[in-house]
Amino acid sequence: MQQRLKPAVAALSLMLPLTSLAGAKGAVPPAPVAAKKAVADTYHGTKVDDPYQWLEKSDDPEVRKWVDGQTVHMRAVMDKLPSRDAIRARITTLLSHKSAAHYAMVQRGGVLFSMKFQPPRQQSMLVVLPSMDDTSSARVLVDPMVLDPSGHTTIDFYVPSLDGKKVAVSLSKDGTESGDITVYDVATGKPLPGEVVPRVNGGTAGGSLTWNADGTGFFYTRYPRGEERPAEDRDFFLQVYFHKLGTTTDKDTYELGKDAPRIANYDLKTSNDGSHVLAILGNGDGGEYALYLRGPSGTWTQLSKFEDKLISAAFGMDGALYALSRKDAPRGKLLRIPLATPALDKATVLIPEGQASIAGFRPTATRVYVVEQLGGPSRMRMVGLDGKEIGVVPTPPVSSVGTGVYLGGDDLLLGTSTYTEPPTLYRYGAKDGKLTKTALGRTSPVDTSNVVVDRVMCSSKDGTQVPLNILHTRGTKLNGNNPTLLTGYGGFNISLSPGFSPMNFAFIEQGGVVAIANLRGGAEFGEEWHANGSLTKKQNVFDDFYACAKLLVDQKWTKPERLAIQGGSNGGLLMGAALTQHPEMYRTVLAHVGIYDMLRVELTPNGQFNVTEYGTVKNPEHFQAMQAYSPYHQVKNGVKYPSVLFTSGENDPRVDPFHSRKMVARLQEATGSKRPVLLRTNNMGHGMGTPLDQEIEEEVDVYAFLFNELGMKYRPVNSKVPAPTSK
Structure with a gap:
């Protein structure tokens, strides 16, 4: 799913106007009861009931009515929560901190390009930086807010030409990630007339682009257009084409990909002198790659196959291609391949596998x-x-x-x-x-000088040692009563590396403890660590997470009544598994844009890209493993489940919102507790491109809900100093 850790963030701007959400101070309207319809699927002789399968149809009027009712119920609950205005003020301060963020920087032709996020602007913009020591010198090239004042257009990616005189920019709307390329002149900041290439980026296979040597054209990823393929195939079969500036896109020429898998994705790069082009072909999202090289003659040569386990590569300055290999080296070794004789058997090991x-x-x-x-x-x-x-x-x-x-x-x-x-x-x-x-x-918008990070190891079910990072104010007492928020991801070779999150401090400054788990399925310790948390070994991820939660309780950082968990996307799946496997361990669950029905995920476009990570129900062994942890199928009637807030995006191209709808319906039916199970649906996507104001509004709901469920009386923060430690 081109794994992004950021959960979907957006405000409620759904089917009902706010004026129709009657009686915020009155009685809360009940959540609508989802009808149960007799539907069953059979997998390898096993019959599986699916009474809420009808909720998969987003455009069905009955589904829309149910979602509207869930929205009214959710909004009424949220609007009654205490301290919302103070929470909004604090979160707005944290997320609208005017210090600009610069990221995704590239230097070409002596020009330094950067994405720049400058609150209170709703979207990041593309700028040129004449000086790294004077941010006021930045010159704006492309500002999505000028193109679309609504704030619903975003930059997916950009690629400058080798001489830095032109830049290709992918722009998409409403969180769809369906991006078209526009080419801009760097000197003037104006788009080149007629240079728009459609369907280069998408929410399934992503997108990529790289220029030729003299900047007269570029190689790009192309999704099927028009009637080239049936509608159900138009998010697949990505290929590489070449576009020559000054010509219409119907004249673009095919380069690579006709024999690639249906779930192919590409990363394209050009050598520093423009003589070679590299295409890294990914087989879905599971970490399998094949490398192709286009030489000066214009011919493509396959350098490696999936089984060769080359996973990335970059051009050197010395006439060589450097490639990271995991062949017989799960922690990786670095190879040097001479471009004069580009073949894997000519490769030498520059850096052998290490610790x-x-x-x-x-x-x-x-x-x-x-x-x-x-x-x-x-x-x-x-x-x-x-x-x-x-x-x-x-x-x-x-x-x-x-x-x-x-x-x-x-x-x-x-x-x-x-x-x-x-x-x-x-x-x-x-x-x-x-x-x-x-x-x-x-x-920083907060003073973090009193915050300490403890890094400890947890022993998982099979004895594997799992790192856990615990953030807390200095002197926090281990009295078993600290409100604690535990998060993790555990998938797709994604490492949860140290990073600064203002929202962590929105919790810590209220006397809370934040814990971040480095679970199997990620890349923290190499491919073996990833493999032991994927396919039929996915349960290890959930065991690791439970071990981290148990350590927090056993060492008296907290207790189940004061322990909350949060995760998004693949981390949303983690939340679903955690709350169904150990409902007694958590007081509340924040589950963002998650996958919950593992048996039908691959029926969605992006779900088909996930089969190399999760597996497929077509394989009996995979089916057995997925059914055993599939959150939707593991909900049991009468169990006292924690309170849960599910968030989803109507335009999400990575995780279909039906997962959240079905999971909410099943939990509301089954839970034996009176704790709320809420669905918050927004009109954006998986999180990418969400306007700042909508992000703030969603975080206000999330944190108001979190504070209330954990029994935290919100203390308005009038300074940058974190609140005193818990007593």
């Missing part, structure tokens, strides 16, 4: 910078092109570090982040080996 897992790398003039995963935190070390160790870049301890932006020679622009410090951007000078802070980082 740390290689997460990324950046070749420069005389060295390779390597980012290594250390179980969540990461570091950057340097290796010469001869394979000799140079040293470690002096980044902060227990931090995240990116692969950096190439500035020329062996110098980088490098970003780091910790749990208590917002992203900081440094210029790393290879000659003196020092990090020099630039003006491009963010300042």
